[in-house]
């Protein structure tokens with residue numbers, strides 16, 4: 001099998017570290033691996049397949065110099081905006097985890113379980129965008145139901161883990177909990193989040209826009225429409241919760257046709273990357289603790305609306321660093337190799 005020269009930009013971050021684990025687990029066909037980060041971390045080492053690999057500083061010509069063929073980017077939107085075109089220009093396919101290119105008409109936005117053929121549009125810019133973590137797990141559950149019953153509208157409330165804000169988000173929750181047990185929480189000044197996150201919920205993720213929705217909420221609207229190729233109505237309320245890892249979502253779906261919860265459950269049981277955990281009588285339903293460190297999107301609490309026969313409610317949980325970022329990126333790369341990789 002052909003092997004590839006692979007770069008990971010953001011190698012020392014939450015998503016970058018998980019990417020290495022998944023590339024290892026999946027036995028991804030790597031010839032050389034190039035971990036990239038800022039000058040702050042250059043020279044440090046990451047472990048890959050039992051060996052230490054040095055982190056190199058990200059520069060404009062590093063992709064050309066190392067003949068990189070696949071470049072995963074997860075170092076923030078500004079880094080992707082500046083450096084991804086250099087990687088693409090050097091001949092690599094860029095798989096970008098940031099929001100920077102997602103809504104560009106000539107950049108495919110891909111969840112392989114939903115719209116794998118869109119990968120073929122990569123050639124125009126050399127870039128494939130990975131959707132927002134909250135969007136990925138939601139569309140994985142929506143797509144099979146849309147195919148069966150036709151979705152008209154989606155109302156979603158998210159319960160998003162602190163690691164969605166990177167390593168420093170996790171550190172902020174842990175630090176605040178330590179301060180709470182030392183009776184010093186009152187002195188803590190929030191850094192990463194707009195308010196204290198320990199023992200709290202914050203109904204704001206990213207900045208507010210003119211229409212009073214946050215940027216995160218509008219990402220869920222626009223990205224869902226782009227991936228499903230459909231102007232489905234979406235309304236989102238995104239909330240940060242004091243959970244370390246894995247996002248949860250309460251989703252209400254309005255269909256064109258009448259829908260039966262039992263049928264929906266069967267469809268989801270057969271859908272790719274979905275695990276149905278729906279035995280309320282045995283207290284079994286998806287929770288962050290069962291989703292963490294896995295590559296599945298867990299769906300449960302599937303039930304008909306009390307009033308209208310074309311409405312379904314469900315609860316969906318996934319590890320947003322894996323399913324919502326690193327795993328989806330690796331699945332895109334695997335699909336890209338299948339469709340476009342040369343022998």
Ligand SMILES: NC(=O)c1ccc[n+]([C@@H]2O[C@H](COP(=O)([O-])OP(=O)(O)OC[C@H]3O[C@@H](n4cnc5c(N)ncnc54)[C@H](OP(=O)(O)O)[C@@H]3O)[C@@H](O)[C@H]2O)c1
Nearest residue numbers: 010012013014015037038041074075076098164166167325
């Ligand atoms: N966390 C999630 O659940 C999640 C999910 C989906 C998408 N994303 C997206 O993925 C990206 C990374 O998120 P994260 O959670 O991994 O963040 P993180 O834990 O804060 O890590 C950021 C990474 O970017 C690197 N970096 C920062 N500035 C850089 C620069 N100027 N040049 C080169 N490297 C630089 C950092 O390297 P240094 O060590 O050198 O600082 C670090 O490796 C973000 O765009 C985020 O929106 C995150």
